[in-house]
Amino acid sequence: MEKIASFQIDHLALRSGIYLSRRDVRDGVAVTTFDLRITEPNREPAADIAALHTIEHLGATFLRGSKRGSEIVYFGPMGCRTGCYLLMFGELEPLDVFDLVKDMCDFILNFEGEIPGAKAEECGNFLEHNLPMAKYYIRIFKERLEKYRRMSYCTQPK
Numbered sequence: 001m002e003k004i005a006s007f008q009i010d011h012l013a014l015r016s017g018i019y020l021s022r023r024d025v026r027d028g029v030a031v032t033t034f035d036l037r038i039t040e041p042n043r044e045p046a047a048d049i050a051a052l053h054t055i056e057h058l059g060a061t062f063l064r065g066s067k068r069g070s071e072i073v074y075f076g077p078m079g080c081r082t083g084c085y086l087l088m089f090g091e092l093e094p095l096d097v098f099d100l101v102k103d104m105c106d107f108i109l110n111f112e113g114e115i116p117g118a119k120a121e122e123c124g125n126f127l128e129h130n131l132p133m134a135k136y137y138i139r140i141f142k143e144r145l146e147k148y149r150r151m152s153y154c155t156q157p158k
């Protein structure tokens, strides 16, 4: 089988940032997939599972409740635990979601209290959450976003 495009990116060269992963169009409807790389693949430890789970709950809550909520297709963690996928309707560029992602970071950083959707009847693993560690990763991610504004893969797919 042929390697899918996202496996052809050089993961040794990947840094924290917002990257365009792919665009899919079907029946005239476009969906853009972004990779939000929170930790740096193969340079830093991958994110703690509980923290990533909390980022998923809080990020999805913020994004779907935001003024761009109707554009959101999906938000959730990568299997490699170095970040999250953000899928949105439309043919978008990373710059189109830069402020939205920064606002999501602020929402997580300022969040206090009960994590939404984290009761036993609402979540598949309700005990596995970690808000302080979610804030730890998001604080570093946001600082790097503002400082380096990395939004294009330095290595093109081969």
Ligand SMILES: [Zn+2]
Pocket: 053, 057, 117, 118, 122, 123, 124, 125, 126
């Ligand atoms: Zn959950």
